[in-house]
Amino acid sequence: MLPNVHKCRNLAVSLNHLRFNIALRHRRLLHNGPDTIDELLDRHLVKKDKTHHGDDEENDLLTRQRLTSNRREALSLYRDILRATQFFMWPDSRGVLWRDVLRENARKEFEAARFEKDPEIVTRLLIGGREAVQSAIDKLVEKQREQIAKERSDQDRR
Structure with a gap:
């Protein structure tokens, strides 16, 4: 029975290593990121869409409520x-x-x-x-x- 316990532990450790390796492959590292600050900001900042006038009304309503x-x-x-x-x-x-x-x-x-x-x-x-x-x-x-x-x-x- 003791060898079966060791096999299960080894299998669990192997699965954890496998998950970690998959996560590393899918993770975006800093050196693979944008080259400039502008690219970084473009990617992460929400851009204001000026075509929707309903958004302005919603913003006005929120401001009035605040x-x-x-x-x-x-x-x-x-x-x-x-x-x-x-x-x-x-x-x-x-x-x-x-x-x-x-x-x-x-x-x-x-x-x-x-x-x-x-x-x-x-x-x-x-x-x-x-x-x-x-x-x-x-x-x-x-x-x-x-x-x-x-x-x-x-x-x-x-």
């Missing part, structure tokens, strides 16, 4: 900022509530980016805004926890 989605995201972020700022009820050095300062700054940021059309920039702004809101809330929660711990330790001393 803008609508970004608009929804921006409005959602702005609402989240307004909700988050309600917890900042202490005054700054001028006596103005931090809530009002934060809301005014958010409004300025949104107005500055209002007419931005580049989807990549809009996405970066949205992500940055989300991270800033989350960071501010996390810091606020941490400070409140510290304040509660401090108050409890003061009560325990009494």
Whole structure:
């Protein structure tokens, strides 16, 4: 029985070598590839076909959907900022509530980016805004926890 096991293993190894050799024959090696960068780009880049006007309509529709989605995201972020700022009820050095300062700054940021059309920039702004809101809330929660711990330790001393 042991010789049969060796034969099966040898057969499996032979099949693996055969598959590997076939794959090597069909694989296109780099030195057999295009001679110039232009040929490489022609082969791998999708060329825009200007004969189809339906494609332009589809692209316009996708752009409008993306803008609508970004608009929804921006409005959602702005609402989240307004909700988050309600917890900042202490005054700054001028006596103005931090809530009002934060809301005014958010409004300025949104107005500055209002007419931005580049989807990549809009996405970066949205992500940055989300991270800033989350960071501010996390810091606020941490400070409140510290304040509660401090108050409890003061009560325990009494």
